[in-house]
Amino acid sequence: MSDQLHRPSEIQRGRIAYRRRQTIRSVLLAALSTAVVGVLLAVAVTGAPGWDRVRQSFFSPEVARRYLPDILEGLWLNVRLLVVCAVLALALGLLIATLRTLRGPVFFPVRAMATGYTYTFRGLPLIIVIYLMAFGIPGLRLQGTPGVLVLGGAALVVTYGAYLAEVFRAGIESVHPSQLAAARSLGLTYRQTMRHVVLPQAIRRVAPPLLNDTVALQKDVGLVSLAGPIDAVRAAQIGVAQDANYTPYIVAGVLFVLLALPLIGVTDWVTLRAARRQSAGA
Amino acid sequence: MLLSCENVRKTFGATVVLDDLSLAVDEHQVVALIGASGSGKSTLLRCVNLLTGIDDGTIRLDGEDITDPRVDPDRVRQRIGMVFQSYNLFPHMTVLRNITLAPERVHKRAAAEIRAQALEWLGRVGLADKADSYPDRLSGGQQQRVAIVRALVNSPRLLLLDEVTSALDPELVGEVLTMIRGLKDEGMTMVLATHEMGFARQVADRVVFLDGGRVLEEGPPEQVLGDPTQARTRQFLARIIEAGRL
Numbered sequence: 122m123s124d125q126l127h128r129p130s131e132i133q134r135g136r137i138a139y140r141r142r143q144t145i146r147s148v149l150l151a152a153l154s155t156a157v158v159g160v161l162l163a164v165a166v167t168g169a170p171g172w173d174r175v176r177q178s179f180f181s182p183e184v185a186r187r188y189l190p191d192i193l194e195g196l197w198l199n200v201r202l203l204v205v206c207a208v209l210a211l212a213l214g215l216l217i218a219t220l221r222t223l224r225g226p227v228f229f230p231v232r233a234m235a236t237g238y239t240y241t242f243r244g245l246p247l248i249i250v251i252y253l254m255a256f257g258i259p260g261l262r263l264q265g266t267p268g269v270l271v272l273g274g275a276a277l278v279v280t281y282g283a284y285l286a287e288v289f290r291a292g293i294e295s296v297h298p299s300q301l302a303a304a305r306s307l308g309l310t311y312r313q314t315m316r317h318v319v320l321p322q323a324i325r326r327v328a329p330p331l332l333n334d335t336v337a338l339q340k341d342v343g344l345v346s347l348a349g350p351i352d353a354v355r356a357a358q359i360g361v362a363q364d365a366n367y368t369p370y371i372v373a374g375v376l377f378v379l380l381a382l383p384l385i386g387v388t389d390w391v392t393l394r395a396a397r398r399q400s401a402g403a
Numbered sequence: 404m405l406l407s408c409e410n411v412r413k414t415f416g417a418t419v420v421l422d423d424l425s426l427a428v429d430e431h432q433v434v435a436l437i438g439a440s441g442s443g444k445s446t447l448l449r450c451v452n453l454l455t456g457i458d459d460g461t462i463r464l465d466g467e468d469i470t471d472p473r474v475d476p477d478r479v480r481q482r483i484g485m486v487f488q489s490y491n492l493f494p495h496m497t498v499l500r501n502i503t504l505a506p507e508r509v510h511k512r513a514a515a516e517i518r519a520q521a522l523e524w525l526g527r528v529g530l531a532d533k534a535d536s537y538p539d540r541l542s543g544g545q546q547q548r549v550a551i552v553r554a555l556v557n558s559p560r561l562l563l564l565d566e567v568t569s570a571l572d573p574e575l576v577g578e579v580l581t582m583i584r585g586l587k588d589e590g591m592t593m594v595l596a597t598h599e600m601g602f603a604r605q606v607a608d609r610v611v612f613l614d615g616g617r618v619l620e621e622g623p624p625e626q627v628l629g630d631p632t633q634a635r636t637r638q639f640l641a642r643i644i645e646a647g648r649l
Binding site for chain 2: 299300302303304305306307308310312313317318321322325
C-alpha cells in the first residue's frame, strides 16, 4: 500500500534510468553478437568445399519426406518403450537402494547381491547388456522366452536400474541423521523411519537427477534397435541402406530431440522448484 | 525412582564423554543438567533414549534395565519423549502430521482420536491455526513448541529436553520456557540440558553440574547455582554471569 504512495527520490530515479539504459544496451549487444556468430557459422559451413555433397546426402528434403512416416511409426515404439522402461527402472532402482539399507545379519546376502548388482551394471556397457539379453537368453532355448523387444527393454531396465539405485541411495544418505534420531526417539522402528521419514525426503531431493537420467534413457531406448525391433533408429537405418542417403538419421535425430524437450523442460522446472524450496526453507 | 543411571561410561574413540556417571530421577521431578559444552549433557540424554549405546554401567527406567542388549529399544523409546536443540521436525509433513505420525504408527491409536488430541494441544500452545502449515513456515519458537507437542501426544513417562532454547532468538525463548513450566505444573518428569541458568533455577527441583563426564555437584537450584561447593562450579557460573546469562 505504502509502496504505491512512495515517490522515488531524485537519486533513486537517476539509478532507475541508468539501469534501464544498461538493460537496453545489453539486449542490443546480445542481439548483435548472436547475429555475427550465426553469419560466421553459416558462411563457414555453406562455404565449405564439400557442402553441396553433404547437403545432398544429409539434408535431402525429398528423402526426409519419404521416410518420415516409417520413422514416426518407429518412434511410437520408442515412446512406449521409454514409458514402460522408465517406470520399471525407477521401481527397480528404489527397490535396490532400499535393500542396500537393510540392516541385520539375515539380510547380508540381499545387501551383497544388491551391491554387486549396482557395481556390475554401472560398469557394463549397455550395448553388451543388450546383446547378452537379446541374443544370449533366446540361445538358451527355454520355453516361454519373451521376444527381443522385451529382452532389449529388460536390458535397459537392469542397466538404468543400477544408475537410479545409486541416485536413490545418495538421496537416502543426504537425509540428516537428526531426522533419524527424531523419528527413532518417537518410537518408530527402523523400517517405519525409512518409509515415513527418510524415503519421502530422499525422493523429493533426488527428483531432478532422476529425471535427468530419464532423459538419458530416452536416448538410449534407440539402442534396442541393435536387437532387431523396428524403432525410429532402425527405421532410419533401413532408409539409409535403401537410398544410400543419411537424411533419415537426421530426421530421427531431430525427432529424438523434440521428444526430449518436454522431459528436459519438466526436469528444469522441478530442479528450479527444488532449489527455490531449499532457499525458502531453513 | 523413574530413571536411574548407574556408573555409566561412554567413549567416542579415545575421548571419555561419560565417566562413571550416576544420576537418579524420581517421578514428577525436574532435573536440570548444566555444564560447559562437551561436559556430556547431550550425550547422557541420547544414552537414556538409547539413540547411542553405552560402554559400561546400567540405565534403568521404571526399574527395568534398558541397556540390556535383549531389550527392544523401540519399546523403550515409546515411553520416553525427546526434544532436540534444532527441533528436528519432519519438513515434508504438516505440523499436524508431524504430531500424529507416532501415535498412529507406533501406538496404533484411532486416527480421529489422535487428531482431536493433537488439535487440542496445538490450541493450548497457541498454534491452532498452524495445524496445516509446513514447519518451514513457522518461527523457531513455534517449531520447538510443535516438537514438544509431538513428544507429548505419546504420553511419555519421561521427557528429555536437549538444550531446547539454544537455537532460538532471545525473544522466542520465553514462549518455549513458559510451555515447559506448564508441563512441570502438570507433573511431567523431565531431564533437561540447558544453558538458561535463570530458567533452571525457576523450574528445576534439582540442578546437576556435569564436568568432564562426571557429576561434580548436585542439589537444589538455590544451592548449586547460588552457593556452589565446588571450585569448578563457581568458575563455570562466574563465566556465565560474565556473559550476562544469569
